[in-house]
Amino acid sequence: MDVKMHGGNVIMNTATMAYRNLLKTVHNPDNFMDVVIQPVLFMLMFGYLFGGAIAGGVQAYLPTIVPGILIQTMLSAGSGSGAQIREDLDSGVFDRFKSLPMAHIAPLAGQLFADSLRLLIATITSLTTGYLMGWRPAVGFGWVVAIGLLAIFTGWALSWIFALLGLLAKSAGAVQSASLMTMLVLSFMSNAFVPLHSLTKPLRFVAHLNPVTYVITAIRQILATGSWTHEALLVLVFDVAVVAVFAPLAVWAYDRN
């Protein structure tokens, strides 16, 4: 009997799955819209609309808003994973993935690795737009890369949460609206666009609970001081914890699906 056994190399399977997701994106360039157009649009809109009111000018507002928009873009790009996964699950192609003798985490991991490319594009677009608007960080280029990586890692960690949401939800539409809501609430109820002291007490309390506030604070501190701060470390630990908790949960939900 000719029954072949196939090696189940996790890394190889994941790489193939990531390649698949990239191909899908390349064939559907619309998928890049949210990571290219959105940060440019938001950076211009918020910068020129609110710069004067909040900071007395666009130039003065840029150090506040660049990290703000950067993290907002990470949130929205990361939240796309959930809807994408739900869509895949509903299309029936996941049935085939699951019936293949391959590592069970590969389809998920592949999706999330492909997503990190989207996060990278979003980061570059956000920072470049800021630069073109006149944002000049005082610290060296190395630190800008560092905050870029921190932002990407944060976005990637969050995308595991959205992946879990996608696996548990009923439809892609439901995931999409839930993700959008979460993204809006988390990014606006923080210090992304406004200084915290300008908020009312209850709102300030909420903003202090919001992890997004800490991520943005950490990035601003690095850009201001050119050193790795206590906050940045906290964010890193938080990101690792999120992955440690939500990656196994997502795999569990995937197996259960």
Added chain:
Amino acid sequence: MSAINAIEVSHLTKKFGQKTVVDDISFNVRQGEVFGLLGPNGAGKTTTLRMMTTLLKADAGHVKIFGHDTVKEGRLARSMFGLTGQYASVDEDISARENLMIFSRLNGLSRQDAKQRTTELLTEFSLENSADKALKNFSGGMRRRLDLAVSLITRPTLIFLDEPTTGLDPRTRTQMWETIRKLVKQGSTVILTTQYLDEADQLADNLAIIDHGKVVKMGTPAELKQQVGGTKLNFTVGQATQVSAAVKLLTAKVPNTIQRTGQRLSVRLNQVTDLTPILAALKQAKIAIDHLSVQEPSLDDVFMDLTVGKN
């Protein structure tokens, strides 16, 4: 052929909430045969298939594929079969070639082997000309062909097909049947679900008729048809006043039950030669008839007999 069965299903049970969807199903599939799971919509065919292919966990019972338990040796079992689901399980957003390449790689083929296998399958399933087009522009038949091609990447000796021709036009359906027959000729074992009786009749060596999660009948199509009996005669009596006379006449000629729907009568004949005396008698009694037809027994009759009134 070795004595080992391709599939052994024993006491398989699945409940969704309070509803028992698959109820203590057991059957064996021999190597090299086409085994059909036939049943109306919602009978539990797909659920059974999903449990057999490790996509769904059974509440009770177990499945062995070439002697390997699908739960205890899931990965090994999965490496032994190909599956074509009810919904085309291919990627819509990428091309046929890319689909085949990716699934080849996921099946553990090297890049070189994957490339070669992809070319082979594209040729075999007549998809070369559309190999690099987006699947969005594919017809239903092309999609199914690609789907089947993907299932055959590793040349599995066991192939699961879940309603392989649902939604296909007659020509594409016949093509699909040809493909399935070719696979069997090459030595594959095929297990398919279908709600089409003619499909089961055309392809299956053995059948299990499933209704309400239970196997109601098992056997070869010929055996099942034989159970229902011989040729069926149908006709319509021209005048309503003559119907009872016609019924009386038929009763005298054949011992079987006569079905009556308005002016339409049908009765099973034990042999085709019974037909001539009946027609002669009708003519003699001056009963005019219309829409005469003589039907060979079909699985439809088996199906209706076994599942009628239950759904």
